[in-house]
Amino acid sequence: MNTEALKDLLYKMADDQLILGHRNSEWTGFGPLLEEDIAFSSMAQDKVGQSWQIYKLLHELGESEPDMVAFMRNADQFHNCQLVELPNGEYDFSLIRHFLFDMAEQIRFTHLANSSYEPLALLAKKIKGEIKYHTMHAKIWMKQLGSATEESVSRLQNSLEEAMPYALGIFEPSKFEAELIKEDIFSGEAAIKEEWIEQITAILKETSLKMPDLKGIQPIYGGRYGQHTDNLQPLLDEMSEVFNLDPTADW
């Protein structure tokens, strides 16, 4: 088992969950309607909980305690894709990001449920069941607002164009793609990206939204190896503000 490759994979997934979980939690109290407030808050709780479980797998492989890993690193030590750190923007942007990211995640964990690394396979099986509710939520709103009024369609279309280069960055190849695939730990970013394109294209077809032409889009990479937008460090500062008052406190 190539532990370095495995850790690289676990870190990027855990960091994606933690950062998007935090962004989702920023909707608490601000959702456009009560049900959406609850939905984004619940998805936040799921994602932060899932990140904790993945950090626990990392801890078993010799990394620091989950809380330390979550709260004590700076932006350049995070492996999340840039898509998840972008500010929530208006509801249309948050919804598009939620749709693009969670569809990818559903595919990722479905593949990982067959991973040769058993602790990851077991956790992935659990997570894919939970994520189903996230993708269900995303699809309902994409279908409703994606064919509703001129304003809802144009807002979602603009957000889709804006988010797409970042969404393609979810699939930034890791330094260890070949090792991970060879050892059957993970089927690789290229494989899940292909499925993702197929699935989101099919859903967008049921709406008035247009799938952007991916040939003309340069994916935004770098997040997996510590290159982030200026949005990440302020998020981390806020997230760890209470923890850092006394890192040894027992909550």
Add this chain to the structure above:
Amino acid sequence: MSKTKDISVEEIRSWLDEVMDPEIPVLSLNDLGVITGIEIEDSGKVKVNMTPTFSGCPAMDYMKRDVEETLQKNGIDDFDVHLSFKTQWNSNMISDKGRAALKKFGLAPPPKHNLIVDIDLLEHSKCPNCDSTNTEMKTPFGPALCRSLHFCHNCNQAFEQFKPL
């Protein structure tokens, strides 16, 4: 000396009938289905295996602590309560007694499923108050990770359902 020599797995399981889900106080951990194994080793050590309902469920740590306290209260000093995904929880594991308790509590029990959960399962949940299926799902998310929100058009009441998973 541990007194585990005189007790049986069934006896330990019966103690756990008294340990309730902290968020749904009518549902015991046995009926919730999260106790996946009880063993008494030759040394007398008691091992209890538990599986999380949802990976982000904040109640799991409380449940684990409650199980530990129950073992201690019954005179067991040597024990290990372990949370693992090895046996995976799904909502079919809630017992019939548990389902009846949920309904009485006002929470619609999760429909039994063939392990494939899709939206149809949630769309027309049976109202726990009047048993009508003339209901609609308002959102797949609710006040806890394991609950969704619904509305019954027959008795005009909002209700919650324990989500199928």
